[in-house]
Amino acid sequence: MKKVLAVILFFLTFPFLAKAQENNKFGAGEIHGNFQMMAQNYLVDSTIGAKEVSEKIRMNSFANLNYINGNFKAGMRYESYEKALLGFDPRYNGSDITYRYATYTNDDLEFTIGNYYEQFGSGLIFRSYEERGLGIDNAMDGIRVKYKPTAGVYLKSVIGKQRFYFAKGEGIVRGLDAEFNLNEILSTFLPEFNPEKARYTYILGGSMVGKYQADNDPIRILPENVAAFAGRFNFISDKFNFYTEYAYKINDPSLTNGFIYKKGEALFVSANYSIKGFSLSASAKRVDNMDFRSDRNADVNNLTMSFLPAISKQHTYALPSFYPYATQPLGEIGEQFEVSYNFKKGSMLGGKYGTLFTVNFSNANNLDTTQTGNEQGYSAAFFSKGKMLLYRDLNFEVVKKISPKLKTTYTYMYQVFNKDKVQNVSGYGTVFAHIAVFEMQYKINSKKTFRAELQSMRTKQDFGDWAVALAEFTVSPHWFFAVIDQFNYGNAIAEKRAHYYSGSFGYTKNATRFIIGYGKQREGYLCVGGVCRLIPASYGLSFSISSTF
């Protein structure tokens, strides 16, 4: 540990050295960073289920500092949870330096020691990333080297351990990734060939990731080294784009898969065609026993190596995102289609200012499996779907500008959500919901804008019907004021037909913002990129400030 500190000390005092050598080529470096603080005061409300919080006020904050001097970069992050806001894992407790690194780059080589984030391909077998709002941070701590030996060839290698709250996971992660841009490679052989002007681009990639974790299991014989492989191909032309990636993992008995010895695999395919004003896209995904983590005993969002995003549309309005889908890494098969058309200005449907129309469909089922009754657990047919529907979503959106001042958006969505399976609960069954949203934005003048949303969700299951109304008033460039009420008017239990109202305002100056809010937050899932976090119901005053410098 002392050694590590000495290294950090060296890098952190580097600016002084640089300063001392102001006249040589180092010059003076630059320091940048950001800062964010979120605090919430908790009050009790029995109707919505907001429980007493003994600290009364809780706070999450962090600051990043990054130093850059020519080819050299170093930085750190300080995080503080005193105590963590409700909904964040309580293992985020206390304050400490959680991220520090130093990177040296020259034209073709980049070398990082300390912490880093990295992704191979689309992340099927390796993605180290942070999603601060969800409390996800599986940063690597170790060494990373990136090297470009020749035009069009990109190599990356990583080794280290992943972050686990204020500690590190037990498993050692090692990985290699190679990407070949065939056009750029060709240009080294054919100097007259310009890859930027080529009509078609071909990119190939492959990666290999392994983890090591000692087998301390008294009964089972567990693989101490688990390897995973992935290959990808991307074809791009002006109008057409095709991407596919396949991943394979050897047997990896773990807590989440019930310690079965089956191999894992995942396939992701996406294709789209687009020209100005029109696009068509389709994607499909099959995931089979692909929960890959650097610790076989980890669960929830901890120590994940594989990143398997949902392929349903990511909704942003409150009610359409009420039942968010999250990928089932143990097994699912799904597809998504989207068509989008921009009716031109002056056409019949386009009107005076044009109309944007989008229809989107997504579906996910379980796999067609047969229990094998042995250590393999089950077998799954590759091309056939299971009978159980996990998620379905058909939605239409029309964005229509009525005048230079008035813009409207209409959304309708039909959703099927297998709550028991997706949220891993029991007794709720499947939710069938019809959702409609109307949004209007009226520009009062060049600075002042009024925006309103009306949303409705009709369902016989779970909490029943909901209605949402939102009004927002903004004054550019500094102020916003918003009020929202979410009303659970259709709850089968009369006492639970509660209003969840809240109000907030904020002030922004350049890259600094503060927001003050007061009100009730319903229990729900907050999701980013198909990964979700449960936020409990809360009631009280909240304050946040953030700044980039």
Place this chain on the structure above:
Amino acid sequence: MKAKKITLLFLFICAVLSVNAQNKIPAVNVKTIDGATFNTANMVNDGKPIIIDFWATWCKPCVQELTAIADLYEDWQKVTGVKIYAVSIDDARNSARVKPFVNTRGWEYEILLDPNADLKRALNVGDIPHTFLINGKGEIIYQHAGYAPGDENELYEKLLGCINPEVK
């Protein structure tokens, strides 16, 4: 242990105060919409200003901002020669949707993909949208977090100010 770390933090803050902030764009590898690796050190515009706007397909205010600027972009280019890089931080869930999304809306920006937020982190961006204005010398002279309708007017004033420093 704690004390040591606090000392380090203190040293770092001293270091902050001892350096000159020049505000250059850090060199980070991202992807172009055509799959090529693009180093942000190559963000150049012949001595004319550059705007970098961080966005995502699922971010409403981002799309609102880019839609508002799209109507003005041609005029902005004529007057100032500005080039806009719209950097999408959509991850693997949505990154394949970026190109169709942009084409349907007819946006003429230079689109870059930053699926693991490497550039976003290097520029210390928190929540999106987040906009940077870079002058002809490659220095970041203005940045703005969030979007409210009308913010594009302030951005344009700053843009005019940076091509003609007398106009403030």
